[in-house]
Amino acid sequence: MSRLPVSVIVTASGSVNDFRACLESLRPTLGLRDEVVCVLPAHRADLRDLLRGKTWLTVLDDDSGDQTARWSAGVSATRHPIVVLLDGDVVLSAHWLDPVLDALGDPAVVAAGPRCHLSLGPQHATVPKESAANVPAFKAYARNWRQENAGRFTDVDRLGPVCVAIRRDALERAGGPTADLPYDRLRDQGRLVIAHGALVAHVGTEQCTLQPPAIADDAPLVSACMIVKDEEDVLAESLTAMWEFVDEIVVYDTGSTDRTRDIAREHGATVIEGYWNDHFGDARNRSLAHCTGKWILGIDADEVITGDAAAAREWLATARADRSAFVIGVQSITGHGTSVYGRQLSPRFFRRNRVTYSGRIHEQVVNPVSGNPLVGPELPGVDIVHSGYTILRSTVKNKGERNVRLSQLAVEDQKDGAWAVVNLARSQLLAGQVDATIETCKKGLENNPREHHRHLLRPLIEAYLGSGRIAEARSAVAQLREAGGSPAAADDLEARLCILDGDFAGALDLVTAIPATALDDMMIAVDDSRTAEIEILALSGLERHHEAADRIRDCVRKGRLPVAIPKMAEILTADGSGIEELATLLPRHALRSLLLAASDVPTDLADRVYETLWQEHRAPMILASAARLGERLPVMRAMEWSARLRQYGFAAHCTLLALAASPARAPRDRVLAAAIAVELFSEERAMPLLEEALDAVPDAENGPVLDDLRRLAPTIAAAIEPASVA
Known part of the structure; x- marks a missing residue:
């Protein structure tokens, strides 16, 4: 069956083998009237030999060093009404172009694209590792994919940068190509559509020409990038701590009504008075656009960076050129500010030209071309303390309700996005919506690939535990182990299940066997700060009161409350002391957190806590708490x-x-x-x-x-x- 002729513009890219695979996979998919222009960047002379003798394409030499200019040159050298912009390290599957052109058969559609392995945005598709290992394996996988997804089309707000077909006249009205393509202006003219029946594979190495150019040598070393709204209670401490690490601070304000902007300016930050569109990734990218440093420190107002700043800057200044990111430990303080939920390794230092933020909520830093999350080694001696999920901060910022709303929007944005479903379940759990969490996880397990099951099982198990559904929690823990999740995470959850079920010896055996350096599936350490509660409850259940009390004392000396105050009072009393002992153990810097925690306990117990703290510390903040x-x-x-x-x-x-x-x-x-x-x-x-x-x-x-x-x-x-x- 005949189809519309197209103009294909290919940018020579990738390794020699990558580019060869692209050309070899492209030729059999072309129609008789299609035309192909290959734009050869000046710095890719190593690929010229592959273009010799290929009479079915035209070669354009380009020395601009700019991807926008390459796309524009290719478009200008072609004539058909549909132009296909294609990166040169893409492997194409049989008949990939047919579903894309079927979508463009509707005159209301101005651009369409296939699903694409290693591409940022809605076109992204995850191809199993074994199917992406070589060209024959990929083509076999793509054949099955085409059969399973035939006739499926989805409207989206944008497409990716790797492979897309666009109406020439719409592209001209949008002002011509740009490096990441003018999807906002194209969307004003008509629909953008994904053709799910088409699948291509992007290799996406460092040799990909779509990767952004290097940053000038005279740029500042480090810029801090943050977004804020009504953060006057925490911002000053965060800004003060980070100046040792950075050369500039960019604060993008999304609509504060308090002194946030004034505080930022008083602390030397560049303040951008921006806007909020219910999308954390977009807001962070707008902040990022104002940064000038070679490296970025991504940080929030309720986070405080600590450590050896001079050593960290030396690591960044001498990092090898292909190093895109470093991870650092982030400790999230929960409860009333005394509990620590593990230590998560998070990419917080990254090269400005190698990153974009992706996601409406729980946004990630990813490669701007492939969409791969940035990873790297740990930057030693640096940590961030995050207070955003304390009870006070969550209540003041209304995070539970907000996160559920944004997560629901993200599910609507990413109709095939498993991570959006995972984030919705996590947000519902945080907001205390246990039944909704269970329903979301069950549907997600039915409708999403197996590789995402371990991430959905975690909130499902926690929801079951929160509602006392022990048998269902036990079954879900078994599924988590079968799904290949972190053994430490499964042990942690099963230990909590044992506590609920009264199996204190089993719980103790599980948590004491977890390695000190274990990580769960979210890269959060399953360490002492996370397992102390289980250990104490298990020891108490076994009536080993002295050991339980000693674990409480260890934690309190570190400024942490490992279990609820009534339980601590019970255990310490059983050991012969009482809750009054806390006053002599607790560091003064943790005093506020204990006062907040005591506000939720029975009056007589809270009064005893406040009285003993008053006798020990005589701090005015104790009077303020007692007044309540x-x-x-x-x-x-x-x-x-x-x-x-x-x-x-x-x-x-x-x-x-x-x-x-x-x-x-x-x-x-x-x-x-x-x-x-x-x-x-x-x-x-x-x-x-x-x-x-x-x-x-x-x-x-x-x-x-x-x-x-x-x-x-x-x-x-x-x-x-x-x-x-x-």
Whole structure:
């Protein structure tokens, strides 16, 4: 069957063998009327011999050093209404062009492309390693792919940079080709479509001509790149810490309403007043566009970098040319700021010209051509501490609801993207949406390739554990092991399952066998900071209270709370001390976190924690935390804390007034609290509260209330007693 003739523009690229494979796979797929132009960059003279004698194509020499100019030269030298832009290290499959041209048979479609192994964007397809090992294996895989995906087309917002067919007139109206192609302007003219029945394989090595050019030698060594919104409470600390490591800081603001931009400027950062489009990857790329350094430090406002800055800069300055990234350890502080959820190795230093951010949420740094996530060796002696998932920060930033919404949008963006489904499940779990997490994971396991199953099983197991569905969690752990997931991650999850099931010896055996350097499937260390909770709960369940208490003491000395405060109180009491011991063990820098954690526990226990901390530290922040207990405290404890608050200038936060104003408290307690505030502290604000509370006292309690007042507030008792007698 005849089809539209096309003009194919190929940029000579890749190794000699890569380019040979491209030409050999291209020729059999051409129609009689198709034309081919091969643009040969001046620095790729090594590929010229492969073009000699090939009368079926025209060679254009190019010395511009610019991919935009190469595409433009090829388009200008051709004539057909459809132009195909093709990188020269792509292996094509039989009939790959037919589904692409079928899509362009609709006049509303202005550009279409095949699925492509190692390509950034919606065209991306993952070809199994064994099927990408050689050309025959790939072509066999592509044949089956074509049969399974025949007739499938998807509208997208953009296509990739490796292989795409575009209407010539639409490309001209868009201003001509660009290095990453003008998809925004093309989309204004019509539809962009993926033809799923077509599959090509991009080799994507360092010799790929689409890779960006080198950065000038006189560029700064390191730029910090961050996006922010309403970060005034954490930004200053982050900026102060990073200046030793970088030469410039670019802060891209997405719409702050607090002092964030002012703080950034006060700390010497370049502030870009930008916008937010519900897409973290896009926002980070807009920030990245303003950076000038050879290397980028990707960092957030709620992260603080630590370590040997001079050594880190030396590593970056002397890194070999093909080194694109270094990973560093990121410690995420969770709970109330005292728990550490492992240490994740994350690519945070990377070459500016070798990266783009990809993903609406949980964005990754990837190669701008192949879409491969950047990897590299660990940069020694450098760490980042991340506080974004503490309870306080998550609540203030409303991260749970936000992440679910963005993850749902990402699933809609990436109709065939398994990672978008994984991120949705993780976001639902973070937001406490257990049933939704289970449903998402189950559907994901049914509809996505096996290589993604281990990433979906992790949130599924955690959701089962969170809802007490032990049998289903056990089955999912077995599936995780079969799916080839991290043994340490499976051991960690199974140990938590054992705790729920009362198998404390089994839990202890599992966690103590995990290697100290083990990583899970998300490159997060399954280390002491993560397993201490299981070990303590297991030891406690086995009634080995002294060992459990000693593990608690080890963690608290490091500023971490390994288990909930009520459980620590139970274990320490069983060992002969009590929760009061925390005050002598906890470093002062961790004081705020313990105070926040105590705010969620029963009142009497929180009061004991605050009291012992006050006796040890006498820090005003302890008074602020105790003040929040005001309406829940016994009257006499409210009186003691009120006296301390007034002594240190915090009368506005009087615990007696809070109690007196609380409709949840008995009228008798409210009367006593208000009366004591007037009697001891001449607190005028207590008088209307006292009158209101007296009116609410039942007649049967008038006598006992008056007796209490005679003892605790005799002046008030004398003032009201005549009226009472009368």
